[in-house]
Amino acid sequence: MQQCREGGDHEVWRRGGSITEKFSQGSYRNKWYQTGNSHGAFCAIGIHSQWIYIDPLAEVVIVKLSSQGDPLNAELAAANLRAFEAICAAI
Structure with missing residues (x-):
């Protein structure tokens, strides 16, 4: 799990495709995305808008x-991410 939290190479990630726009400071490793946000949140994203988000x-x-x-659906994914971050900020 520690490897998943630490993520992969940030420089390689920045050269990636459209998903990197959501997590511009993040990375990816072992099917987990590191958001790069100030909470150190990371998530798994499945097709059809399934998520596991950990803050x-x-x-x-x-x-x-x-x-x-x-x-x-990039627009829905961005909305989900904003919602998760708002929930965590409110707690």
């Missing part, structure tokens, strides 16, 4: 199960 600083785990029509 170690807030001590919060959010699991979102869903079956959206589109396998990948």
